[in-house]
Structures are given as C-alpha cells and as structure tokens.
Amino acid sequence: MGQVAVHCEGLSKRYGPVDALSQLNLDVAEGEVLGYLGPNGAGKTTTIRLLLGLVRPTAGRAEIFGLDCQHQTVEAHRRLAYVPGEANLWPSLTGAETLHVLGRAQGWVDEAYRDELVRLFELDSAKKVRAYSKGNRQKVTLIAALMCRPPLLVLDEPTSGLDPLMEQAFRHCIGEAKKRGQTVFLSSHILSEVESLCDRVAILRHGRLVETGTLADMRHLSALTVEATFDGAVPDLSRVAGVSSVHANGRVVRCQVSGPVQPLLKVLADYPVTELLSREPSLEELFLALYGDQAVKEPVAG
C-alpha cells in the first residue's frame, strides 16, 4: 500500500444506546478506489460523517492524508470533495450559481473541466434548484465535487436518482479520476457499480467491519457455483465433501462448492457429464452470502 489517504483507528460512534460504528480500523491507499458496503443502518454514512468532521467520534480517530479529521478539519477538506446521498441545495439559486458558490468555497475549480462535466451530465444550469428533479440535484453535487479535482473523493450513494446513462457517465468520471491518481471512497448499494469501479471492498455490518479485501480475495472466501448436465443418471452430490445447496432439475444439477473441487470432480468422473459450468460468485452473491437471512431478521444499528 502506498501513502495512506484515509486512516481510521478504533473509530467509534455511539448514539444513545446504539453503536452506530464500533472500532473501525481501515486504511485506504492513495490512488485506490474503495467500495464501502453494508445494509441500511450498518454505519456507512456515520463513517463518512466522522471522516468529514461533521460528527464527533465517541472513540478512536480518523485521518485524511495524515491530517486529523477533527482537529485539522479545514486543512483536510482542502484535499477532498464530498457527494452526499441527499442533495439538499439552496432552492433559490440556479445550478450555475450553486456550482459557482461551492467552487468559491472550495477555493479551486478547473473551470474547463466543470463545463465539460455540465455537458457530460446534461445539466441545465440556468434552472433554479427548486425546479430540479432529485437526479438533477444529484448531478449538481457530483459536478461540484468532481470539478475541483481533489486528491480524495468521498461519495455517499452518489448515483441515487441518476438514470442509467448518467450512471455510465459517473462511472466514466470515476474511471478517469482513478487514472489521474485520485483516491475514491465510494459508499454504494449498487453492487455492479462497486464491482466495476473498486479495487477493494470493505463490508460493514451492525457498525463493525466484517470483511475487507479485493474482490478476488473475497471470492476465494466464498463458494464456487457449479452446474453439471448429465446424459443419463443423476448422482447424489449432497454427500460430497465441500458441496452444499444441491438443486436438481431434470438432468441438470446445480451446487455450491467450498474449498477444493477435487472431491466433486472425482464423483462426476464416474457419470456421463455432457456439460460442466463453473463461475465465481458475483459481488451481489458475496454480499448476500455475508448478510443472507440474518440481514433480514436482525435489527440494524444506527
């Protein structure tokens, strides 16, 4: 890992009896794109608000490029831009006025890039904010963040309200930011977005970091999906070591394989297999495997 852009050490936040975030230890390297995942109330937004110095930690500390988020807030903010999930802007200002004042507050704007972004996101900047749809308000906050070309982008559900075309435009911008060496901290529920953009994923649950690593690392932790089609008798695979979730449909059997596939291949070799497919789990499957039924049954914190 190169220089650390984001560093969290025992970062915790408690709201009354609820631990919204508990003992978060997390580093994000400079130039890295980190996907920050978790179900509603897992503590993603709380983490971001702690990083931005908007709320005070109950314990622990966080740094942005080595600057303490609570005590060197202004200096830290010179190096980042933030896109919130809810774009509540000043209704009486136009889009252009909003971009102007936010740029002045940031202190630095690449005006040519801003104009390019306005065209890319097809924003009608002469309209007043009160007349914008949710998606258009979100475009304003996205452009306001990207136009400053900050070393760190902190994005909290940045594409909520955007249509698929604009979501593509967003992915393009983040891809370019990554090429330029900008660091991206991306909290999102759109797993395909995270899968396509992120170098590494961190998954929160009930305010605790439960998994972190590259997608490849995480895939190794999860089961492989295997689908076999037989020309004849279908074997019983449920007793094969490492095999689970066996579902037979006529001559097609689908199962999950954890660990080595050798035991399964040995059994299959004795049967007339006409087609054998295997694939790694998608991020969605990883996510669901991690949360599964418990995500539905258990109450969530903060």
Next chain:
Amino acid sequence: MPADVVTAAPPLRAQRSPTTLVLARTARRAVRSGALWGYVLGIVVASSAVSYTRIYKTQADRDHLAAAFGSNRAAAALFGPAPQLNTVAGFTVFKSLMTLMVLGAVWGLLTSTRLLRGEEDAGRWELFLAGQTTRRRATAQALGGLAAGVTTLWAVTAVISVLSGQYSQVDIAAGSMVYFSVAQVAAAVMFLAVGALTSQLAGNRRRAASSAGWFLGFCYAVRMVADAGIGVHWLIWLSPLGWVEQLRPLTAPQPLALVPIAVFSAGVAFLALHLAAFRDTGSGLLADHDRAPARLWLLTGPLGLAIRLVRPAAVAWALALAATGLVLGLIANAGGTISGSSVQTVFSRWGVPGTGATAFLGVTFLIAAVLVGFIAAGQVTAAREEEAEGRLEHLLVRPVSRASWLAGRAAVAIAVLLICSLVAGVTTWLGTTAAGIGANLGSLIGAALNVAAPALCIWGFGTLAFGLWPRAASYVVYGILAWALLVELIGGIGAGSRWLLDTSLFHQMASAPAVAPNWTTNGIIIGIGAVCAAGGLLAFESRDIQGA
C-alpha cells in the same frame, strides 16, 4: 395462485377510510394550530379590554383619548376608524380588530399553503394521490380539514373573548363578543381560501404564500387609503379587509357585511377546488420563472451566500419597520396630546416622564423593539434551518470552518438588525417632520440604536441555544422574545413585581427618544448577548451537525 395460499393469508386490518384520510390528517394539524392562534387572538382581546379599564380609569381620561385619536386620520388609516374610543368596547375594537384581522389573515394563508402546497412539495401528497382518491377530492378533503381548523380558531377566540367580557369593568355582552370573534376570524377564513387558490396557481409553497401575502398587502393598502379620510371611503368595499371592518363589531354591528365575506370565501375556495383538477402534481397553473441568468456578484463564499439568502427577508423587514416608523411619526402628535394622571402613570411605568409627542414615541418605540427582536429570532431560526435541511454540510465539507460560517451569519444578522433599526429611526423622523413636529433626527437615531440592544441580546441567547440544543433553538429564542413582550405588557397595566419586570429585556431598555438611551445598560445587554454568542460558537464547534 393456489386457493390454500389465499385462505392462509392474514386478514387485512381495517384502516381509516381512504375517503377521509386527507381530511383527518389536515384537520388534525389545522385544529392544533387554530387552537394555539385562537388563544393568542383571545388573549389580545382580553388584554386590550382589561388594559383600557386599568389605564383610562376616569371618563375624563377616556374623553381625552377619544379627542386625540377619534378623528385622527393617520390612526384611522393604521388601525381603522375609532368611533367610540371613550368606551371599553370602542377601544377594544380600535386596539385589536385590525391587528387580529391581519394576524388571522396571515395564519390563514400560511396554514392553507403549508397544508396544501407544503405537503405537495414534500412529496407526501403523491402518496395520497396514488391511493383511492383524485386530486380534486383530496383538495376538497384538505379544505374540509382547514375549515375544522378555522372553526377551532373561532371557538377558542370566542370563549376567551366572552370570558373577558364578563369581567365587571369590561362588561360586554356575550352575544356581542361572539359576533366580535366572527369578525376577528373572518379574514382568516378568506385568506385560507386565498392560500388554497394560490397553492393551485404557484409553483411551490413559498411562492403560493408570498403571492397570498402580496394580495393581503394590497387589501390592507386599499383599506388604508379608504380610511385615510381623503374622500374615497367607498374603496372600503373593494378590500376584503374593508368588509371585515364594515362588520363594525361592538360599536354599530352591520352583519350584512358578512355576505361579501361568505361569497368571496366560498367563491375562491370553489375556484381552487375547480383548478386543482387541471394541473400537474408538483407544479402550478401559472408559468414558473424557474430559469434565471446567473447573478454571481454576491456569491463569493459563505458570507456572500448568507447575504444573498437573508436579503429577501431583510428587505421585507426593513419595509415593515419603515412603515411602522412612518406611521408612529405621523400619529405622534395626536398621541402626545393625550393627557391625564392615569396616562402619565402608565407612561411612567414604561419609564417615560410626562406626556407629549416625544413621550408617545418613547412608549410606542416598543413596537419597533419587538419587530427588531423578531428579526433577531428569525436570523437564529434561519441559521438552524441551514443546518437542519442539510445545506450547511455543503459548506462545512469544504475548507470552511464552523467558526467562520457562524461568524459570517453573525455579521449578517447584526448588520440586518442595525440597518432595520436605523430605518425605523429615520422614517419616524420623516413622519414627525411631515406631521410638523420636527423631532430631532439625532435623538431618533439614538432611539433606533437603543432598540437594537435587546435584539442583539436575544440573538446572542438564540446563538447559545443553537450551539447547545440546535433542535430547540427556535423555541428558545421565540420563547425569550414572547416572555419579554408579555412581561412588558404586564408592566404596562401595573401588574407584576419588579423582579418579574426585570426579567424582560425590553424593560431594561430606556424609553428613548422620551429619555436618553442608557448606553451603559445597553453595553451590558449587548455584552451578555456577545458572551452567549461566544458560548454558542464554542458549543457549535464541538457538537455534531444535526439534521431536523
């Protein structure tokens, strides 16, 4: 779907009928608000009647008052005609009807635009419209809910008014007070309907409310001209507020004037209901000016943004204070001619020696002080709204410190308070000059700055509350203001201990221009405000940013 699945499904629990859901929801909120405002209206009537009996104890005092204001054109333009000022009933109508009429109208337009258009802007209206109703039916239900609210307003006002009428020295018949209550809420009924109509025409709640507000201003102006004694009294029939005035409660009742009020209210409400079916949800029938060329000259950062955001309200307040100052200046001469020992006693309770135009201004500058106090409270509320609505975060996540943001808001608030105070002073001088009194400009400027002191202290307390308990900041700052005003009014009628009176910030203020401002006291008041504001800043620096 298999039959057993259907039979296994749990039975649906009976919910509130979808045909009355909007009605019940709107009524609940309107009734709550109506009860509160009804209490305020009733208390104003009661305090007007009782204070008259305390202040003007003798018939001679009352006759002096009637002689001074009974045919004063400026007073008539401001408060309406004063035909029987030497009676409790006549004074109560003169003192309270116009104020309550305007208060009722403001309640009406704000309530209807909030519960009709505000609900729509917040997206809740769509949830109802996606259910078993139509836009027109939902609007009809909302109007029904508003009717419940205004009925509550009337009922509470009537009960308090009738009770105050039973006070032996007031002695006004219950029937007369009930009729007076009808007059008090008549403007509220009409402007509920006006608000419902502008909610269909305008693109959002703010515009709907401001359009209705401008119409209210127009109605008031027409009535002012009609009552100014310049030979155009017939204009009174062109203003809905004039119709209320023509009801002539407690003096010479004219119930026939209820006809145009009823026709106007029903007609406007029906028009609103009719138009409701012809527009898209989230937009108005009139074209929106939602596009504008970028005006960037103020938008240089958080301070410029604060100025830009505060400017419309500041201009409105400055105009209100200009009008107040002008009218006070114009009627100061008449006010100053009131004499009598009981009047002098009352003036002395407010720290004003003797009588005369300057003494009158010394007492009535309390109005300017209260208005400037409201500006201070509004500034605190506006700062809190920026935080609660999430807009502040857009600045604080950039290289903008909390201290610099709050300091900018403080600078803007202080500037607005001072400018509005000075506007009141200068326009009072213009009024006195026009009336031929020739008051000293310097002393009126001093009096204007004098009223800024308690407002600055109120703002300081509000900033402390903003730092410590942001969600309670509005309640705290308006509570301090209301307490100060209440105690001052109690002091005016000779009640309350010295300790109680000292808890009012207005009571600490010297009654300039009748006496010289006490700059030492003002310095202490402002100092307390500054310490509170500094405490608020420290607390704001160390707390979480909190949403609504």
